[in-house]
Every structure is written in structure tokens, then in C-alpha cells.
Amino acid sequence: MIMKWFKNELLVEFFEDKMAVIGLVIFALLGILALAPSIFTYQNPYDLTQLFLENSFQAPNPNFILGTDEQGRDIYSAMLYGLRISLYVGLASTILSVIIGYTLGLISGYYGGWVDTIIMRIADIQLSFPAILIALIIMALWGEGVGKIIIAITVVNWVYYARTARGVVLSEKEKDYAQSARALGMSNFGIIFGEILPNTTAPIIVIATVRIANAIILEATLSFLGLGVPITEPSLGSLIANGYQVLFSGYWWASVFPGVLLMVLIISINLIGDRMRDIMNPRLKR
Amino acid sequence: MALLEVNNLKTHFFTRSGVVKSVDGISFAIEKGEILGIVGESGAGKSITGFSILKLIDEPGKIVEGEILFDGVDLVQQDEKHMQRIRGNKISMIFQDPQTSLNPVITIGEQMMEAILYHHENVSRKEAFASCVEILKLVGLPAAHERMKSYPHQLSGGMKQRVVIAMALLNNPKLLIADEPTTALDVTIQAQILYLMKKLSRDFGSSLILITHDIAVVSQLCDKIAVMYAGRIVEYGSKEEIIFDPKHPYTKGLIECLPKLNDDKERLYQIPGIMPTLLNLPQGCYFKDRCELADSECDVYPEEQQLGERRVFCHKVK
Amino acid sequence: MMFKYILNRLFHSAIVMFVISFVVFFIMFKAGDPVQLLLPPDATQQDVIEMRHALGIDQSFIKQYQAFLVNVSKGNLGNSFVYGQPALNVVFERLPATLELSVIAMIVSILLGVPLGIIASIRPRAWYSRAIMFLSLAGISIPVFWTGMVLVLFFSVMTGWLPSSGRGEIYLFTSAFTWDGFKHLIMPVLTLSFFQLALILRLTRTGMMEVLMQDYIKLAVAKGVPRKVVVYYHALKNSLIPLITVIGIQFGQLVAFTIVTETIFAWPGTGKLIIDSIQNLDRPIVVAYLLVISFIFVAINFIVDVLYTFIDPRVRV
Numbered sequence: 001m002i003m004k005w006f007k008n009e010l011l012v013e014f015f016e017d018k019m020a021v022i023g024l025v026i027f028a029l030l031g032i033l034a035l036a037p038s039i040f041t042y043q044n045p046y047d048l049t050q051l052f053l054e055n056s057f058q059a060p061n062p063n064f065i066l067g068t069d070e071q072g073r074d075i076y077s078a079m080l081y082g083l084r085i086s087l088y089v090g091l092a093s094t095i096l097s098v099i100i101g102y103t104l105g106l107i108s109g110y111y112g113g114w115v116d117t118i119i120m121r122i123a124d125i126q127l128s129f130p131a132i133l134i135a136l137i138i139m140a141l142w143g144e145g146v147g148k149i150i151i152a153i154t155v156v157n158w159v160y161y162a163r164t165a166r167g168v169v170l171s172e173k174e175k176d177y178a179q180s181a182r183a184l185g186m187s188n189f190g191i192i193f194g195e196i197l198p199n200t201t202a203p204i205i206v207i208a209t210v211r212i213a214n215a216i217i218l219e220a221t222l223s224f225l226g227l228g229v230p231i232t233e234p235s236l237g238s239l240i241a242n243g244y245q246v247l248f249s250g251y252w253w254a255s256v257f258p259g260v261l262l263m264v265l266i267i268s269i270n271l272i273g274d275r276m277r278d279i280m281n282p283r284l285k286r
Numbered sequence: 287m288a289l290l291e292v293n294n295l296k297t298h299f300f301t302r303s304g305v306v307k308s309v310d311g312i313s314f315a316i317e318k319g320e321i322l323g324i325v326g327e328s329g330a331g332k333s334i335t336g337f338s339i340l341k342l343i344d345e346p347g348k349i350v351e352g353e354i355l356f357d358g359v360d361l362v363q364q365d366e367k368h369m370q371r372i373r374g375n376k377i378s379m380i381f382q383d384p385q386t387s388l389n390p391v392i393t394i395g396e397q398m399m400e401a402i403l404y405h406h407e408n409v410s411r412k413e414a415f416a417s418c419v420e421i422l423k424l425v426g427l428p429a430a431h432e433r434m435k436s437y438p439h440q441l442s443g444g445m446k447q448r449v450v451i452a453m454a455l456l457n458n459p460k461l462l463i464a465d466e467p468t469t470a471l472d473v474t475i476q477a478q479i480l481y482l483m484k485k486l487s488r489d490f491g492s493s494l495i496l497i498t499h500d501i502a503v504v505s506q507l508c509d510k511i512a513v514m515y516a517g518r519i520v521e522y523g524s525k526e527e528i529i530f531d532p533k534h535p536y537t538k539g540l541i542e543c544l545p546k547l548n549d550d551k552e553r554l555y556q557i558p559g560i561m562p563t564l565l566n567l568p569q570g571c572y573f574k575d576r577c578e579l580a581d582s583e584c585d586v587y588p589e590e591q592q593l594g595e596r597r598v599f600c601h602k603v604k
Numbered sequence: 605m606m607f608k609y610i611l612n613r614l615f616h617s618a619i620v621m622f623v624i625s626f627v628v629f630f631i632m633f634k635a636g637d638p639v640q641l642l643l644p645p646d647a648t649q650q651d652v653i654e655m656r657h658a659l660g661i662d663q664s665f666i667k668q669y670q671a672f673l674v675n676v677s678k679g680n681l682g683n684s685f686v687y688g689q690p691a692l693n694v695v696f697e698r699l700p701a702t703l704e705l706s707v708i709a710m711i712v713s714i715l716l717g718v719p720l721g722i723i724a725s726i727r728p729r730a731w732y733s734r735a736i737m738f739l740s741l742a743g744i745s746i747p748v749f750w751t752g753m754v755l756v757l758f759f760s761v762m763t764g765w766l767p768s769s770g771r772g773e774i775y776l777f778t779s780a781f782t783w784d785g786f787k788h789l790i791m792p793v794l795t796l797s798f799f800q801l802a803l804i805l806r807l808t809r810t811g812m813m814e815v816l817m818q819d820y821i822k823l824a825v826a827k828g829v830p831r832k833v834v835v836y837y838h839a840l841k842n843s844l845i846p847l848i849t850v851i852g853i854q855f856g857q858l859v860a861f862t863i864v865t866e867t868i869f870a871w872p873g874t875g876k877l878i879i880d881s882i883q884n885l886d887r888p889i890v891v892a893y894l895l896v897i898s899f900i901f902v903a904i905n906f907i908v909d910v911l912y913t914f915i916d917p918r919v920r921v
Contacts, residue, residue: 016302019738125620128905130860133897140882140890141631217747221864224749225879237747244753244868248768252757259750266745274741340826366831374828381826386819391841391917401827437917453827 013279023271030265034087037080057251067253070246078239079258085235086262089146090216093153097215098208101158105165110173120166123159131156135218139227149228153215160211164203202280209273213266220262236262287358288315289493290339290461295352297331297338306564308334308347310517316510318460321487321494323504323525325540326514327561332497333382335514336463339495340377341369356461375405378454380483382466384446388438394449395434398422401456421452425482444475448482455486462487462494468503480507501540505529513537516561516572523596533593533603535577571601610910617906624898629672632891633665676895682888686881691888695874695896701771702873704778705865706858709793713800714851721808726835728813736805743802748861752795752868759791766791769870792869796861800854807850811843818842845916852908856901 015021033040060067066075108119126134138152220237222228224244229235234242236258243255293313299306309331316322324332337343339354341361354361356377361369373379381387389397398418402409409417415434422430425448438446447467454462464483468476484507487494496508504511504525511528513521513536521534532538539557559576562568568575570585577584579602588599675681681691720740724733760768772785815821816839824834866875874893881889913919 125623128620128856128901129624129898130857130901132857132863133860133894136863136878136882137631137894213745217745220747221749224747225864225867227882237749240750240753247753247757248761250761252761255753256757259753263742263746263750266747267741270741270745274737342822342826370828370830372828373826379823379826381819381823383819387823389820389824389838389842391845392838397824400824400829404828404830404833439918450823 014275017275019271020275023268023275026264026268027272030083030268031087033080034084037077037084040080057246059251060253066257067251069242069251069254075239075253075257078234079236079261082234082236082239082258083261083265085146085229085233086216086219086237086265089150089153089219089229089235090212093150093157093215093219094208094212096150096154097157097211098161098204100154101161101163102165102204104158105162105167106169108162109166109169116166119162123162126156126159131214131218132221135222136225136227139222144228144230146229146233149219149222152222153218156218157211157215160207161204164207168203206273206277206280209269209276213269213273216262216266216269236265288355289318289320289357291315291353291355292335292339293353293355295335295338295354296350297334297343297347298350299347301346304565307517307567308564309338311352312512312514312517312519314510314512314519314522316461316493316495319488319491319493320510321484321496321508323496323498323508323511324514325498325501325504325511327499329516329561329564330514331517331564332499332514333465336379336465336495336497339463340373340379341366342379371405374401374454374459375457376459377461377463378457378459380447380450380454380462380464380467383470384443384450385470387450388446390438392437393434394436394438394441398434398449398453398456401453405457417456418452421456422449424486425449425452425455427452443471444479447471447475447479451479451483451486455490455492458490459492462492463497464494465497466499467496469498469500483507501529502544513540516567517564518572518599519597520573520600521596521598523593527594527596533596533598534600535579535602536573539576571599606913609913613906613909617902620902621899624902625673625676625895626669628891628894628898629669632887633668681892681895684881684886684889686884686886686889691892692896694889695877695892698872698874698877699896701871702859702862702866702875705789705792705796705862705871705873706855708789709796709800710851710855710858712793712797713804716797717801717804718808718847721805722812722835722840724805725809725812725816728809737809740802740805743798744806746798748795748799748864749868751798752791752865755791755795756868771872792865792871795868796858796865799861800858803854804847804851807847808843811847812839815839815842845912848915849908849912852904852911856904859897859900 057070058068066079068074069078104119108116135149135152135156138155139149142148142152219228219235220240223235223237224241226241229238231238239258240255240262243251243253243258247255292315294311295309295313296307296311297309299308312331312335314322324335326332334343334347338349339356339361341349341364343349349362352362356372361372364372388394395415395418398421399411399414402414402417403411418434419430422433427433427445427448433441433445433449438449441449451467462483467483468479471479480503483494483496486492496504498504508525511521511523511525512519513528513534515536521528521532521537528537529541532541536557539555542555543557557576562572562575571577571580571588574580574584583601586601588601591598591600591603593603679692683689684691684694687694720736724736724740727733756768759766767788768791770788772782772788778785812835816835821834821839824838825831829838862871862873863875863878865871866873867879870876874897877889878893880886881893
């Protein structure tokens, strides 16, 4: 019930910003497209029986509204399937990192001591490395794969949630309501999940909205470099990489359109994230 | 002519939830060398009054009506350039929380010398430095010369407040506005700071507006007292009149709240209820929901009643 | 006191490097058998055993790690399988190109990002502030490779104005001072800095907005300090301090992003090297690269830590 009241006030503020609403709408649309691409496409670009080489390299035309690539694949259809993979990887890795990072951060902050020291040391060391490098090495060693890249991105991102969760726990731990819960004899577990947790969701949500976009960009970048998802399940990044190779021959549509879609996806997420950050930042309140 | 004359000042805030009438038609005057106390609960509009005088009201706030006559000139009509010349120079302000009033990354010395150098072009840095040290000594800051190179976090709360007071006095202002200057300080320091302010204002010949929620404080220091409630003044008069013969029920309530040593009461007195929200003020007298004497007469906002020098806004006072 | 702090940080950095070197080694150890790559397919079992022995990989994990550490301290990271030269040398050869790109991109990002961020913070609801914020949003939403691609598409493929690959003429250690070099630099730098610029802009804006709400800012205005001075001195000084830390960390990120940029523009730096080496399974280069880059990051973090104590008077030891 705390959540309901909490969300209500914020929702009103959220909807006041036109750009944020536009972002939300676009994201919702893309989500629908991604959930069931087969409804919206007229070709399954990964079904080899539907591809005909004589269709290759066609510029956008009424048959293939966004053109075709070197194998006769319809770019529009490929894009929607790619969107699905990109979103899937981004969301899955974010959810995983939130769960893992948040839990570790809560434990670290609440119990302190050597548990805290170890977890934070690992986090520190990992943070002194740029994300892309870590993910790169993991993928380079492990090989391609959707599951693998989800794990790689999760490994990279858990730190942010852990840190934030820990910070909030540390400050909440000393607050009156937590102390009184302890005085009343509540178990540690109960305190963490019943009392402190609801108060830590706000900053986590804020960070998550930022990092989903980051996760998607990371996956796209890795796929572009050939170290991400496999060719059989291409994401938007892979499609762009694919199209890049023929870019110099003037066949721009193969990479530009997937790129635009990727951009639109990320911008919409960021619009939402921006707005959420502004309304939840306590330091910007009057 | 009074040094400062405020007539029907109205400062409103235009928020997305509605118009907050923080200050809604107040008038008072202060002579040279006088100490005026503005008392009231949190949210009554006292601080906003102080900020309005220096036109430090930011969006979404605006001074919508009224005059602020300082030395005969209406400040409401003046532009930012004019105000900049007045601030820190003819009218200075002291803020509530010394912990946050000073810029943490600039030395005390720099922050103080600024106040001089921006108002007097012909003064050299050396001269400004010397003046600052002088004033710091005057406010009782130990090792004044060394302190000039310190950063705010190296000073205690009480010392910081002394610096803020010193900074306000640097240019020998005609009017000092002190917004809850001791609320954030330890009780032991409070008395010191208050008496320091009173002494300095007498020595410098500055008038002082003391804004506080603590009626005990104004009873010690002030010559005149204005009691504010929900954006308006409900009673205004000399200290003796207000403290020893309060007429308005609210004022009476405030005095009643002060614990007296020779009293044998079991519970401290509390005025029942809370101040109405400024977004949705009641019809008629704002205090009527908490007032024992209220009746149907109070559904119309009370007119000003003059009792000698004093002014009261209450139907029940005749 | 300060000395003690520096020593402490140095020690911390050394430990981090140590841990990283262990992780790198462990990864390489697990990564697989390089012998298969080095020998021709018709090699006999005997050849394999001999090769294994020569490379020292028939020994236990601990022994190999020891050998590794010894070698590293001597600066010997083995020879590149592809280039045949000492791996470390190959990496160092390519480093200046990468650094040139990173440093110039960082400078551009700061020179543009900070002022724009300040402007957007003073009146957040003005039309120009909103415009700046929207552009910055685009900046952080667009992956580095996409920016690069679009630039190449427009400036090389469609118009042919700028060269799409390679590094230009070098003068005084950089290619920035020659016209040819400059032409080659523009697109990679823009690509790399676009993202950074947007990030710095946003951080500056948020930082400034938070500072501008503080009491001491209001007091400065109440003192009669001109508003311009309040913003550009009183406020800025406060918001720059945390920004410097971020810029330091971001520089590390920047160096990593050169991987993508160098791939697109065939820029002869370490980024392209690592991608090629991964694909060629050139293990020594990968190890050398990781160690060198880690060292750079750890060094930057160390410098930022120490620098911070000089800049923020509250933290001064």
C-alpha cells in the first residue's frame, strides 16, 4: 500500500512532461512490436526458405519497404526481429543485475564487516575498468550466444545497483524506524525486506532506467564488433554491422534503418529515465 | 520619515498546485536604530517577508502588490542593478543555518572581502582585508587574522554565525535582516549571538529586523513586535504592549505557551490545531478554527483596530 | 599527512594491479590451448609435447603463474603469434595513436560540454535549455559506432569530403597539426567525443542545478555579488569538483571506446589491435594489451584520487 500512494503522486508529475510521455508511448509501441514481430512483418528473415537471392540489394521499394540486404532479407522484418533480441537482452540483463546487485548491496550494507569489505573491494576493482572491456573479454573467451551476453552484461552492471543499495541501506539503517523495528525484536531478514527495502526502491528505479539504455547500447556495440549475439539471432547491433560492410558500396539502407530504430528505442528509454530521475531526485526539490 | 516602510506587501508563489499566498498584505515600519521582531510559526510568511525586502524572491514567486519604501525609494519598482547596490551594503541579511550559509570551497577571507570590493571600487584588497579582520575581532572571533584563510568547515557553528554577522556588518548597513539567526545553534551559544547582534546594531546605528518563531527571544531584544499568522500580521505594537498586554487570541496563546518557572502546571500549554495551509485559506479570520472566542462574526476577515500605537486584527477586541 | 595518503593510495593501486594481473592470467590460462594455432595441422604428438614444453604450459597452474609474474616484472610478455615481435613493444607502438585520439576527444568534450551544461542549468525551463538537453539526450542514446557510421556515410561515402580511414601525417608527435592529419582526425574525434560531451554536459547541468539551490548561493546574492559572478565563480567552483572525478574516470572509458572507433576508422591504435588480436587468437598481445590498459586506468584513478584532495578544501588531509 506504501507503493500505491508512492506511485500515484509520482505518476502525476511524470505525465506533466510531454517529452516523457512521448518516450513512454514510443517505448510501449516498440514493446508491442517486439513481443510478436511475426504479426507485423511479412517475412521471417531467418527462415531460409523465404529468402531469394534475386531480391538482394534492393533499395526501399513497395515490395520491401526498407530494402533488402545481401541475402535478400527484408530489412524491415529483420529489424523487428532484431528489436526483439535487443530488448530481450537489455531487459533480461538489467533484471538479473538488479536482483543480484541489489541483494548483494543490501547484505553488504546491512551486515557490514568483512562481507561488506570483500564485496565492495570487488566492486571497486571492477569499476576501475570500463564496462566494455570487461564484457569484451568475457565474450571473446566464451564465444557468442544470447545467454552468454546476458550474463556478460549482468556481470558488468551489478556493481551499480550494489553500490546504490548499500548506500541507501547504510543511511536507512540508522534511521529511527529501523532502530525501533529492531527494538521491537524484528528479525534481521524482516527488517531488511519489510522496512528498509520499500525505501530503497526509488534510487534503484532511477538507476535501472539509465542502465537499461546502457545495457542495450553495450549489447549493440559488442554485436557490432562481432562478439555479441550469434548470426542466427541477430540483434539490431549485428544488423548494423552486417550493413556496414556494404555501406561503402552505397547500400546504406541495410545499416541505417536498424540504426535509426536502435536510436529511437534508446532515446525513448532515456526520455522516461530522465523524467523519473528529475522527479525522484530529492536534492532538486524545493 | 521611517527608514523602512512596508505597505500592503503581497508575495505569492504560483505553483502547479495553486497560488500560495505566503505574504498577503502586511504593513509595518521601522525607524532608524529600532529593533523590530517578526514572530510566527513556521510557514507564517516571516522569512518570505525578509526575502521580499531584498527582492530575493525566485520563481515561481513574485511580489504582486505593495510598496517597500527604503529611505523614501520604493524597492519594488527598482531593477536588479539597483538592488545589487543595496544588498550587502545598505541592507544586509543574516541567514538561518550557518552550516549552509557559507560557500564551502572559498575561504572566509575571500567571501568577506567580496562584500566590500563589490560595493566600493576604490578600496584595495589590503584595505579590505584589514577591515574584515577588524570586524571579525568585533564579533568576537578568536585568531581573526588567521581565520581569514580558513575554510568554513574548519569553524564551529557558532563561529560561522559570527562570520555571517560580521559579513553583514562590513559595509555599515542601515538595516539588518536576521532570519532565525540562532535557531540552528546550541542553546548556550544562542544567547551570546543574540546579545552580540543587539549590541552591534546599537553600536553601528543599524536597524534590525529579527525574524523568529521564538517569542521569548523577541521579548528580550526587540523594541517593536509584529505577530504574523498565515501570511498576515495579526497584531503589531511595542514590545511592552504585546508581551504584557496581548490582545489578539493568537498572541495570547503564544505567550501562554512559554513555560514559567513559578508555575505549577502539569502540562505545557499548546494552542490546539495547526495553521491552515496557504493554498486553501479559510473564509474570514484565519485563526478562527483554533480560537476559543470565535463565532459567526469571525466569518468575515477582521478589520484593523487601532489601540493607541498598536494595531490588532480581531473582532473580539474593542 | 598528505604523504601518508599518497602512499596509501599507491599501495591500494598496486594491490589492484596485482589482482588484475591474476585475473588476466587466469583468464588466459582457461582460454584454451594456443598450441593448436601455432603448429601446422600435420604436427605429430611429439611436436605438440615439445611445443608445450617450450611454451611452459605443461607445468602446474602455480608454476605458470610464478613464471608469468617473473616475466612481467622483466617486461617480457612473450612474442606476438602474429607479429613475431615482443607483444609489449607492439602495444606500445600503437599506444600514441590511441592516446592522441582519446586526449583530443576528451578536450573537445570538456570545452563544449561544460559551458553548455552551465547554460542549461541557469534557466532550466527556457527553450534553449530544453533544446540543449534534448540534444544531449540524443548524445547519450546513440552508440559510438552509430555516430561513426553516420559520419562516414555522410562525409565519406556520400560527399567524399573526408577520408574514412587511417591516420594522417604526423608532426610533433601528433597528427593534429597537419592538414592531412587533421582531416583524418575530425571524424574519429567527433565520434568519440559526441557521447562524452553529452555526458559531461548533463553532469555539469545537474551539478550546477543542485548547487544553485544552496543557501550560500542565496547569501552571495544577498551580499550584493553580481549574479554572473555568483554563477560562474561561486556555483561553478562547487560543481566542478565532483566533475573532475568523473572526467578522470570517463577518460578510462574513453580509451575503451576507442576500440569501437578505431575499428570503424581503421585507426592504427591499440583498439584495433585488440580486436584483431582477439580474432587472430594472438594471446600474448591480448595479455599485453590488458595489462597496459589496466595500468593506465589504475594510474588515472590514482591521480584523480590525489588530485581531489588538492582541489576540495573539505577533504584536504
